[in-house]
Amino acid sequence: MIRDNGQYIREKASMDFQTVTDELKTWTKARVMPGFSVALLTGKTVQTAVSGEAQWFPQPAPLQPHMLYDVASLTKVIGTTTVFLQAWDQGLVSPDMPLHRFLQDFPHTTTFRQALTHTSGLEGYIPHRNALPAPALKQALMTQLTVTEEVDRQVVYRDVNLLLVGWALEQVYHQPIQTLITRQVIQPLALPQATFQPDSQQCVPTTYSPAVGLRQGVVHDPKSAILGKHSGAAGLFASLADLVTFTEYFFGNRQSASWPAHAADLTQDWTKHHLGRSLGWDLRRDGQGRLWLYHTGYTGTFWLIQPDDQLALVVLTNRVHPQPNPAFLAKRDALIARFLSDFKTMPAV
Structure with a gap:
């Protein structure tokens, strides 16, 4: 972000908001997804757009501003990672503390750092996983996985990493992880609509089939559907406004005693062998060499943040419908690559 005597100067960019919005509209026209909500943040300026439909089946319905999306794995960074950073601020945990300090049934030496960067090397197959009740699924995930030789040497993105972090945090605070996220993140940061218990009529639907019907206001992720309030990997429903608000804390445009001081440490590689992951977040480098925080969600969500220069892109879709x-x-992936390559900050002429 270009500043002049502390004031923000309007930016011009080769990959600007209109270009991003026009590209997303081509996706809806090609029926890649029914609709989208998008925001581009530059300093204190927020540009937003909502376009397309909320659903095609069983009948079309309009997409309205402020509707809630199943943000899927964005739960990991909005919620579980933020609660970890708060616990770190409080001296209750640290990145290199082993998870088994809090999880007595977990047999491995995996640390918070390894789990949060997806370099834990944890791997395994659990038969009939999606048919297990919550206690059996949790026990299986804690006891039936093995650590492979990929530990610390390869990023292998797995939900179980953040599930384990969430369960460890449950032992730290003696509350379910989704309760912790609600009480320590959503409420004190005043995220206007984010919730784990949405009004289904306010939600953008995910899947539909004649046999099962329309999934609306119910988490799409199978493991999180089973684990309920004990899942820190998915389950959050949020609006575009919620993600914009959360992003503004990274920028310093909002303040709260609940915003973790260690959030300032996220724009660096936290892996042992420089594999390009932060704590919770992925990292992407742009054409000017800046690191951006990045995360996606299976349902069709993605989010880029450059805290130092106060730039961010938020895109919410229901590509699973x-x-x-x-x-x-x-x-x-092509849009993200182009955005990072072409988006440039420069003083307005």
Whole structure:
């Protein structure tokens, strides 16, 4: 962000808000997803757009501003990672503390750092996983996985890493992880609509099939659907305004005693062998060499933040409606690559 005597100067960019919005509209026209909500933040300026439909089946319905999305794995960074950073601020945990200090049934030496950066090397197959009741699923995930030789040497993104972090934090604070996220993140940061218990009529639907019907206001992720309030990997429903508000804390445009001081340490590589992951967040480098925080959600959400220069892109979609559309993934990755390559800050002429 360019500043002049502490004041923000309006920016021009080759990859600007209109370009991003126009690109997303081509996706809806190609029926990659029904609709989208998008925000571009530059300093104290927030540009937003909502376009397309909320659903196609069983009948079309309009997409309205302030509707809630199943943000899927964005739960990991809004919620579980933030609660970890708060606990770190309080001296209750640290990145290199082993999880088994809090999880007596967990047999490995995996640390918070390894789990949060997805370098734990944890791997395994649990038969009939999606049919297990919550206690059995939790026990299986804690006791039936093994640590492979990939530990510390390869990033392998797995939900279980953040599930384990969430369960450890439950032992730290003696409350379910989703309760912790609600009480320590959503409420004190005044996220206007974020919730684990949404009004289904306010939610953008995910999947639909004639046999099962429309999934609306119910978490899409199978493990999180089973684990309920004990899942720190998915389950949050949030609006575009919620993610904009959260981003503004990174910028310093909002303040709260609940915002973790260690959030300032996220724009660095926390892996042992420089594999490009922060705590909770992925990292992406732009054409000017700046590191951006990045995360995606299976349902069709993605989020980029450059805290130092106060830049961010938030895109929310339901690309899993009526069923997951793999074409979305290539388009998303191409848009992110182009955005990071082309988005430049420069003084206005």
